[in-house]
Amino acid sequence: MGEPSKIEKVLVCNRGEIAVRVIRACRELGIASAVAYSAADKDSRAVQLADEAVCIGPGPSPRSYLNVPALVHAVGKVGADAVHPGYGFLSEDAHFAQVCLDLGITFIGPSPEVITAMGDKTNARRAMAKAGLPLPAGSEEPLSGAAEAAERAAAAGYPVILKAAAGGGGKGMKVVYSPHDLAAALVEVQQTARTLFLDDRVYLEKYITAARHVEVQILGDQHGSIVHLGERDCSIQRRQQKLVEESPSTVLTPEMRERMCAAAVRGAAAAGYSSAGTVEFLVDQAGDFYFMEMNSRIQVEHPVTEVRSGIDLVAWMIRVAAGEPLGFGQEDITLSGHAIECRINSEDAAAGWAGSFGLLERFVPPAGPGVRVDTHGFPGYRIPPYYDSLLAKVIVHAESRHEAMRRMDRALAEFDCAGVSTTIGFHRELMAHPQFQAGTHRLDFVDKYLADSGELQHTERSAME
Template sequence: MLKKLLIANRGEIAVRVIRTAKALGYRTVAVYSEADANAMHTEIADEAVCIGPAQVAASYLNADVILEAARKTGADCIHPGYGFLSENADFSNACKEAGIVFVGPPASAIELMGSKRRSKIAMQKAGVPVVPGYEGDNASDDELIAAAAGIGYPLMIKASAGGGGRGMRLVEKESDLAENIKRARSESKQAFGDDELILERAVIEPRHVEIQIFADRHGNAVYLGERDCSIQRRHQKVVEEAPSPFVTPELRAAMGDAAVKAALACNYEGAGTVEFLVDKDRNFYFLEMNTRLQVEHPVTELITGQDLVSWQMTVAEGLPLPLAQNEIELNGHAIEVRLYAEDPSNGFTPQTGPLHIFKPAEGEGLRFDTGVRSGDEVTPHYDPMLAKVIAWGENRDEARRRLIRALEDTTVFGVTTNRYFLSRIIADSKFGAGEATTAFLQQEFSEDPSLQPAKLNIRQLALAAGVLAHGTVGEQAWSNAPATITPMKLDTGESTVELLVHNKDNVLSCRLGDQHHEIVLASIEKDTLCIIDNGIRQRCQYHRDGDSLYLQAFGESWSVTDLTHQPAAGANGAGSGRIQASMDGAIIDVLAEPGQTVRQGDTLVILEAMKMEHPVKADCDGVVSEILTKKGDQVKRKQLLVEITTN
């Protein structure tokens, strides 16, 4: 009997595993980096062990210190979650050698399925349909070019050891092949330490459909329906749902049988996902097998009524699967989206900083898997996912309605998120019709307003003015003194605007140039402004942090900085010449020097955060008066980096 489970992960998946483990009676151990000392997963576990600094290579990817934490605490089993060491065959073997149960498949299965080339060959032998292509052992560039002629165009170059779109290239014509092979090889070597490539015929605008499988050490294997993960950005999943609106019962059975064959072919144990591409004629082809629990597993849990982490622990204990294939039933529909701290209107740039307020919506059929709460800090060290938002319904439309409402009613203040972007996808008519393929975001959705920089409208500015005109938070009414016209200067992030605000008898009139909007200020509490606009009573959530004001209403979020009472020289908005870090991160290059003449838009500093490079640019013309950072520095969001004396 296993007694104590160490979770070798962080964030929402660690929290999710800990909760099921506790419910099953296991004692739990969290591991955490120095950056996660106060994280939710650290606090809810029975015990927690610090395993090193923030950098993943020195903490969550350091197998030796994780195994030492297990020995120190007496943990007899380790759950790897997803990411980090979850698909590391060496870690699985190390657990076995240490006498600790690895809650996952044997190392041999991880190793086989970690190679796109070897796994594809194994699937062909097992009778699983695969995309036609070329899988030569460590094929040279010349061998790949020769093989491409027989495959035809368009074709895909793929890193054999790859995932997440890295080392992957779509090639439309022969003249582009050699250069793309070179680029894919370089990217694969950098990302995975392995530059082996394979070629596949490109399946144009397919569905991405995956089958959840489970196997035990007694030779039993089952599938628990499918998940449609076709909504993707750069080969990264954005929306997942179960069941797929495209899959028929006959196709589900055929794909399920193929997935079970795949599991049995590699002597699999535990939870796994077999991913397929499905063309418009419902032909399906093996893509890869993920030898772990998937990020999107909650949608399967909601339509089957099963706890997949509980199933994992059952298999790890050496027991048979809880259900046979004919006992697994699908009920209703579930859709999941990944709520990220990122800015879709600015190339999906990751966001860092304080999470002032995080308040998930409540309602029937909703589930939030998260590892954060109000007051936490979003750091540049890890993936910026805040939560998985999942909605279940009796049918797909009910699930969609609930999910849209959940996104609109979830309050996040402090960092920009993709909340509006996600709600727009779920509300889109093509998605609603179940017709979205992997090309959806790049084609039909590419001009959506959620992907464009938002210019605040007069109504949003009036709501901000309504909160700011109120004065001290906690008062229940505005002043009814004789009304005056008050100027108000706000930084919207895109520009600085100067409003004229008139407030009499709680009727607030806001004017910007020739634009005008009037609202009735009905009431205000510490986090909610209630207004009457055009005869309709509505609520707006808000949060004040010094001069910064965050607002949310009508399914959208926005923020302003109140510059009204700041002297001109202290207003650090656009054109101030005070260049600040856009997020927490590391300075990897400084491109300017004191005395240098620069123009607005020139790159001054390169900031690295969340494995991406972010240029920090001059906001005005002038001369660099001072450089306040250097290469290698770790900086905080809004930290002053460069000062420019304006012309």
């Protein structure tokens, strides 16, 4: 593979399974790794695996993983010349990226300018429209108030969705079905945006009912080369949070796939993008697709693409940050088979998806042909209450979708986890559901399924016993 020419030690500014993933990529590249950890993560798998570890503060993330001065101090303490932010936390924080740049630290990700441009959703909409990507009807600028919101909503047609301009991760948005509810919904989203993002700007889009969420993985270098690595379907969601991802999507025809992937590359090129990133689209029932947003970071679901393409996205993020050219073009990329990822969260789906924290008494992930598990869990690990509930990702790869679903069910049945509640039982029920098996599900599937299924609670409780 060859080693990057400039990076010698990476500080991993994250936790959980993505920290473990980055540490492994560094080791395979022959690069030293250090991990920044909170006091709550002192016994974590990432701390065990990294060459060095440095505590950056107490458990709550504002005092640790979101503390830029503490992270910069950690860089100096371990002598790192690069940082990898993973996903979440500071991964799309242009200020952190700029601080690193100003101090001569390589930020493994896109430039601060690109992060800023794509992080502001109204700016991203304008840039993608200029690049020729289709967009849902809506406001080009943040809404000035309730009067403009009413005017824009009437022009787009109800239902509409209000979104925080600085938002992301499925947060800071609300669907509005009636003009009577618009003003109150605008105030609610503005307050949420102000709390979560310190930015109360909100814009409006036509809400595409019964849509599918399909995203395209792109990878670019600092020399102007950009390729796509196919699409992932992320339509199994709960409250705009992804639960299952798969590739290829069952909703795209070959012609649609070609157009969508070409649009993603065109948009990334227009943004001057380098590193791994994702261009996200909504697909309506007529088969038309619309740009939604661009994520300027590695995605949770990146293994789906890795197992189909054979390309290590995390390693290539590091290599690109070191100045390496990709060394391959679109014609060199081959995508094979079908891949599915299930996010195993420490949650109780039968109790309103309440978080479940505490000691992992037993933890034996599945294995065998075509099964990959990315996790930071181990027997005796105590899951802290401060962070995201993601415990493991089970990824399967097979020749066909039918075989992949069968393989996933086998893997989930093997997963032995005790001490906390998990979503393993939910995913087994999902794999057996006729609508999911037919590939005709939409974004509202989980809500409908949870409302209609009398079997889910029994499945979840059985999985926990």
